[in-house]
Amino acid sequence: MQPTDTKNPEYYHKVVDCQWGCPAHTDVPGYIRHIAQGEYTQAYLLNRESNVFPGILGRVCDRPCEPVCRRARVDEEPVAICRLKRVAGDLKDDFKPYLPPVPEQKNGKKIAIIGAGCASMTVANDLLPLGYEMDVFESLPEMGGLIRSNIPKFRLPPDVIDEEFDVIVEQGINLHLNHSIESLKNLLNEDYDAVLVGTGAPKGRELDLPGRYDTDQIHIGIAWLESVAFDHIDEVGEKVLIIGGGNTAMDCCRTSLRLGGKDVKVIYRGERHAMKSSDWELEPALEENVDLVLCHSPEEYIVEDGKLVGMRFSIMEYSVDDDGKKQSRKVDEAIIPCDTVILAIGQENSFPWIERDLGIEFDQWEVPAVDPITYESTLKGVFFAGDAAFGPKNIIEAVEQGHQAAISIHKYCNKESLTDRLPHGMNLVTAKMGIHEWSYSNDFDYDDRYEVPTIPMQKRFKDINIEVELGYEPGQFKREVERCLNCDIQTDFVASLCIECDACIDICPVNCLTITENDEESSIRQKIKTPADNLDQAIYVSEDLPQTGRVMVKDEDVCIHCGLCAERCPTAAWDMKKFTLQVPYASDEAIDAAKETKKAV
Amino acid sequence: MSYIKKPNIALSNAPKNELGMTYTDYEGAMSTLCAGCGHDSITGAIIQTVFDLNILPHRMIKMSGIGCSSKTPAYFANQSHGFNSVHGRMPSVATGANAANKELFCIGVSGDGDTLSIGMGQFSHAIRRNVNMLYIIENNGVYGLTKGQFSASADVGSTAKKGEANKQVPIDPCQVAIALGATFVARSFSGDKDQLVPLLKAGLMHKGFAMVDVISPCVTFNDHEGSTKSYMSTRESKREAVYTDYIAPFNEIEVNYEKGSSIEVDLHDGGRVILRKTDESYSPQSRGDSVKNIRAASEEGELLTGLLYIDESQQDFTDTENMIDEPLNSIDHKTLCPGKKALKNLLDSYR
Numbered sequence: 001m002q003p004t005d006t007k008n009p010e011y012y013h014k015v016v017d018c019q020w021g022c023p024a025h026t027d028v029p030g031y032i033r034h035i036a037q038g039e040y041t042q043a044y045l046l047n048r049e050s051n052v053f054p055g056i057l058g059r060v061c062d063r064p065c066e067p068v069c070r071r072a073r074v075d076e077e078p079v080a081i082c083r084l085k086r087v088a089g090d091l092k093d094d095f096k097p098y099l100p101p102v103p104e105q106k107n108g109k110k111i112a113i114i115g116a117g118c119a120s121m122t123v124a125n126d127l128l129p130l131g132y133e134m135d136v137f138e139s140l141p142e143m144g145g146l147i148r149s150n151i152p153k154f155r156l157p158p159d160v161i162d163e164e165f166d167v168i169v170e171q172g173i174n175l176h177l178n179h180s181i182e183s184l185k186n187l188l189n190e191d192y193d194a195v196l197v198g199t200g201a202p203k204g205r206e207l208d209l210p211g212r213y214d215t216d217q218i219h220i221g222i223a224w225l226e227s228v229a230f231d232h233i234d235e236v237g238e239k240v241l242i243i244g245g246g247n248t249a250m251d252c253c254r255t256s257l258r259l260g261g262k263d264v265k266v267i268y269r270g271e272r273h274a275m276k277s278s279d280w281e282l283e284p285a286l287e288e289n290v291d292l293v294l295c296h297s298p299e300e301y302i303v304e305d306g307k308l309v310g311m312r313f314s315i316m317e318y319s320v321d322d323d324g325k326k327q328s329r330k331v332d333e334a335i336i337p338c339d340t341v342i343l344a345i346g347q348e349n350s351f352p353w354i355e356r357d358l359g360i361e362f363d364q365w366e367v368p369a370v371d372p373i374t375y376e377s378t379l380k381g382v383f384f385a386g387d388a389a390f391g392p393k394n395i396i397e398a399v400e401q402g403h404q405a406a407i408s409i410h411k412y413c414n415k416e417s418l419t420d421r422l423p424h425g426m427n428l429v430t431a432k433m434g435i436h437e438w439s440y441s442n443d444f445d446y447d448d449r450y451e452v453p454t455i456p457m458q459k460r461f462k463d464i465n466i467e468v469e470l471g472y473e474p475g476q477f478k479r480e481v482e483r484c485l486n487c488d489i490q491t492d493f494v495a496s497l498c499i500e501c502d503a504c505i506d507i508c509p510v511n512c513l514t515i516t517e518n519d520e521e522s523s524i525r526q527k528i529k530t531p532a533d534n535l536d537q538a539i540y541v542s543e544d545l546p547q548t549g550r551v552m553v554k555d556e557d558v559c560i561h562c563g564l565c566a567e568r569c570p571t572a573a574w575d576m577k578k579f580t581l582q583v584p585y586a587s588d589e590a591i592d593a594a595k596e597t598k599k600a601v
Numbered sequence: 602m603s604y605i606k607k608p609n610i611a612l613s614n615a616p617k618n619e620l621g622m623t624y625t626d627y628e629g630a631m632s633t634l635c636a637g638c639g640h641d642s643i644t645g646a647i648i649q650t651v652f653d654l655n656i657l658p659h660r661m662i663k664m665s666g667i668g669c670s671s672k673t674p675a676y677f678a679n680q681s682h683g684f685n686s687v688h689g690r691m692p693s694v695a696t697g698a699n700a701a702n703k704e705l706f707c708i709g710v711s712g713d714g715d716t717l718s719i720g721m722g723q724f725s726h727a728i729r730r731n732v733n734m735l736y737i738i739e740n741n742g743v744y745g746l747t748k749g750q751f752s753a754s755a756d757v758g759s760t761a762k763k764g765e766a767n768k769q770v771p772i773d774p775c776q777v778a779i780a781l782g783a784t785f786v787a788r789s790f791s792g793d794k795d796q797l798v799p800l801l802k803a804g805l806m807h808k809g810f811a812m813v814d815v816i817s818p819c820v821t822f823n824d825h826e827g828s829t830k831s832y833m834s835t836r837e838s839k840r841e842a843v844y845t846d847y848i849a850p851f852n853e854i855e856v857n858y859e860k861g862s863s864i865e866v867d868l869h870d871g872g873r874v875i876l877r878k879t880d881e882s883y884s885p886q887s888r889g890d891s892v893k894n895i896r897a898a899s900e901e902g903e904l905l906t907g908l909l910y911i912d913e914s915q916q917d918f919t920d921t922e923n924m925i926d927e928p929l930n931s932i933d934h935k936t937l938c939p940g941k942k943a944l945k946n947l948l949d950s951y952r
Contacts, residue, residue, distance in 0.1 A: 074610060435604075443606075501639065502641075502791070502794065503636055503637045503641055506642060506645035507607060509625075510610050511624065531616075562608060564605070567604070568641075570637025571637070
C-alpha cells in the first residue's frame with residue numbers, strides 16, 4: 001500500500017465520524033469539550049459557525065452524526081450529540097457580542113431571498129458580515145418555514161425559533177412577512193444582483209384512492225400541521241389514521257393525540273425497517289400509545305353519507321427471492337374504522353410562481369436543475385438552497401446548502417468563478433500537556449447513554465404547546481460529555497522517529513496497531529490482532545520504518561483515542577494532535593480574494 | 602508508565618482461543634516500566650504464547666526474582682499464580698513449586714543481573730536438575746533499576762550512556778547453559794515477535810529446562826549509539842541460525858519443508874518443533890557444534906539467534922527423582938503427612 005497522506009485534511013476528517021457524517025461538518029468533539037468545561041457560550045458559538053441554529057437543531061436535527069458515532073462501535077449506544085447541542089443552546093450567555101461585525105457601509109449589492117426558512121436565513125447570516133443588503137420575502141406571518149409550520153410546538157417551542165432567527169434579522173436584513181412572491185419574472189425585473197430561492201418543498205403528496213373527494217375528513221399531513229401551527233385547526237376526530245411511515249407521520253400522530261384523538265394509528269404499507277422515521281421520533285409516539293400498524297397498503301376510503309367511516313387495506317407480505325429481489329404479495333384484506341385520515345406520505349417541490357420561460361429548467365417532478373456544487377440554477381444569478389434545491393432532505397442539509405449558496409452568491413456578485421472554491425483546510429496541534437497529561441479527557445469507561453428527561457405523560461396532552469423534552473439535567477450532561485471519545489484528537493505518527501519497540505502495539509486496548517511488511521490492503525487488514533474487518537473505515541499505513549523497512553499500520557475503526565500509544569512511545573513517534581477542520585464560508589472566500597488582490601498589487 | 606489504566610474493551614470481533622478467551626483476558630496489570638522497554642514487548646510475546654497454546658491461567662505459575670525484568674510477571678496473566686522471590690533465588694522456588702505440582706506450566710522471568718550475577722549459582726543448578734520450566738532472561742546488558750551500570754552480559758567495548766566503555770568479558774548465557782547441560786537453549790530479540798513467540802511456545806512445551814535469552818533493549822540507559830544492545834545494533838548484529846516453528850498437537854497442519862535443511866523434533870506434549878537451518882553446517886542437536894558456532898559468530902560481532910540447542914531425550918527433575926505424578930495438593934492430608942509413627946519407622950529404616 002501507498003503511505004497514507006495525512007496532510008490531506010479529509011483523512012483525519014473522516015476519522016471524526018460525527019463531523020464527517022454531519023452535512024455541515026459541525027466540530028462535535030470540540031463543542032462537547034466546551035460543554036465539559038462549562039463553556040456553554042463557546043460551545044454554542046462553535047456550533048453556530050457551522051450549523052447556525054444550535055438551539056433548533058439540538059431539538060429536531062435528523063442527527064446523521066449519531067448512527068456513525070464511534071462510541072456505538074465500541075460501547076452500545078452513540079453519544080447523545082444532538083441533545084448536548086441543546087445543552088449549549090439552553091445554557092449559553094449572550095453570544096451576540098461575539099458574532100462577526102456587520103459593516104455600516106454596505107457593499108452596494110442587493111440580494112432577494114425568497115422564503116425565510118433555515119437555508120435562506122443561513123445565506124443571510126453568511127452574507128451579512130460582507131455588507132450585502134438583503135430583502136427576505138416570507139409568505140407566512142412568521143419566519144422559520146418548515147420548522148415553524150410543520151414541526152409541532154411540543155417538540156420545538158416557538159421562542160427557540162424566534163431567538164435564533166431574530167439574531168439574524170436584528171443584524172440588518174429587510175424582512176417582509178406575509179409577502180408571497182407571485183412571479184419570479186417581476187422580481188427579476190427589480191434591481192437585485194442575485195436571487196436565492198429557499199421556499200422548501202411545500203406540497204404534501206396526495207393519495208388518490210376511491211372515496212378521496214367524498215368527504216372533508218381527509219387531510220394532507222404537512223398542510224394540516226401548518227393549520228395546527230397557526231391555530232386554524234384545534235380539534236380532530238377520535239379515531240385517526242395516519243398514512244405513512246416518516247417523521248411527518250410521527251408529528252401528525254402525536255399532534256392528533258393532543259387535539260382529542262383517542263385511537264390514533266400510524267399505518268405503513270411496508271415493514272418496520274423500511275420506515276423512514278427515525279427511531280427517536282417513533283419511540284416517543286409509541287410511548288404515547290400510538291398504534292403502529294405495518295404491512296397495510298391503502299386501497300379505499302370508505303365514506304358513508306359523506307362521512308368517513310373507515311379505510312380498506314390490503315395486508316401485504318414481503319420476502320426476498322433467490323435472486324435477492326424484493327417480492328410483495330397480498331395475503332388478506334382489512335377494514336380499519338376511522339373518522340379522520342391524515343396523509344403523510346411525502347412532500348414535493350412546487351413552484352407555481354416561477355414562469356417556465358425564464359430559463360430555469362425543471363424535471364418532471366418540479367425539481368429544478370441545480371448545480372450540486374454551486375447551487376446555481378440554469379438561469380445565471382438565480383440560486384436555490386434547502387428543500388427547494390433537491391427536494392425534501394433535512395434541516396442540517398438545508399443549512400449546509402445555505403452556506404454553499406452564500407459562497408456562490410458572493411462569488412457571483414464579485415464576478416469570480418463559482419466553481420473555483422476554497423478547499424477544506426486543517427490545523428493540527430499537539431494535545432500533550434505533560435508526560436501523562438493531555439488537553440482532553442482520555443480515560444475510557446463504559447457508560448450507558450443518558451436518557452433526556454421528559455414531562456410526565458398526563459401533562460403532555462393538556463396543552464399542545466408544552467415541550468415534552470426537558471433537556472438534560474447538569475448531573476446527566478456532565479456524564480454524557482465524558483462518553484465522547486474525542487475522535488478529533490488524532491493519533492499522528494512520524495515514521496522516522498520509530499524504533500520499532502512494539503510498545504504502542506502491546507498497550508493498545510483495542511489491538512488496532514501492528515508493524516508488518518507492506519502488502520496489499522486486504523492482506524494488511526488481516527495482520528492486525530483485531531482484524532480490520534470494517535471496510536468503511538480506513539487503515540493508516542506509515543512510510544517505511546527506518547530500522548527494518550516495515551510499516552506501522554493502524555485500523556481507524558475502533559481506536560478509542562485514549563492516547564496510550566503516544567504515552568508509551570519512547571521517541572514521541574506517536575503523538576495525540578488536536579485536529580481542526582477549516583471549513584471555508586463566504587467570509588473566508590472574501591478574505592482569500594482580498595489576499596489575492598493584495599498579492600497582485 | 603502511564604497515568605490512566607488500560608481500559609478493558611470487549612470487541613465483538615476480537616479473536617478468541619479454544620477456551621473462548623481473548624488476548625486481553627491474558628493481560629495483567631499496567632506496566633510501570635519505562636515507555637518503550639523491551640521487557641514490555643516480551644510480556645506481549647508471553648501473552649501471545651499462552652493465548653495461542655490455550656493455557657488456562659490458573660494452570661500456570663509465573664516466577665521471578667528482583668529487577669526490572671522480575672516486575673514483568675505482574676503484567677501478564679493476572680489470573681495465574683505468581684511468586685516474586687529474593688534476588689537471584691527464583692530457580693529454587695520454581696524447583697519447589699515443580700516438585701509440589703508438576704502439572705502446572707512454569708514460566709520464570711529473570712534478567713541478566715538476576716541470572717548471571719547474583720543468581721548464577723541457582724541458575725546453574727536449575728539447569729543441572731533440568732527443572733521443567735520456561736526460563737526467560739530479559740537481557741539488556743545494564744542494571745536499569747540502579748541507573749545503568751554495566752551488567753555481566755555487557756559486551757566489551759559497549760559504551761554506557763555517558764560514553765565509558767565496558768572492559769570486562771561478558772558472560773553469554775547461551776554458551777553457559779549449553780556447557781552446563783541445558784536441554785533447550787534459544788536466543789531471540791524483544792523487537793522480533795515473529796521469531797520470539799514460536800520459541801516461547803516450544804520452550805514452554807519442552808519437558809525440562811528451556812532457557813530463552815531475549816535481548817531486550819533498555820530504552821532509558823542502553824539504547825544509544827555505542828551500545829551493543831540497543832534496538833538498532835541488535836537488529837544489525839542479529840543473525841538467525843535456525844528458523845523455529847512450533848506446531849501444537851491440536852494443529853493438524855501439513856508442513857512442507859525442504860528435506861535435508863529442516864529437522865523435526867517431537868516434544869513430549871505431542872507437538873513438534875520444526876527447525877529450518879539457515880546454515881547447512883549448523884547442528885542444533887550437537888552441543889559442541891552449537892557452542893562453536895555461537896562463539897564464532899560472537900567473534901565476528903554477530904548475535905546468533907533462534908533455537909540454538911535442543912535435546913528431548915533427557916529426563917526432567919521430577920522423573921529423575923522418582924516423584925509421584927499427582928500434585929501434592931490433591932493428596933489427602935493423612936497420606937501426605939502420615940504422623941510421628943511413620944516418621945519414626947522411616948528413620949529407623951536408616952539405622
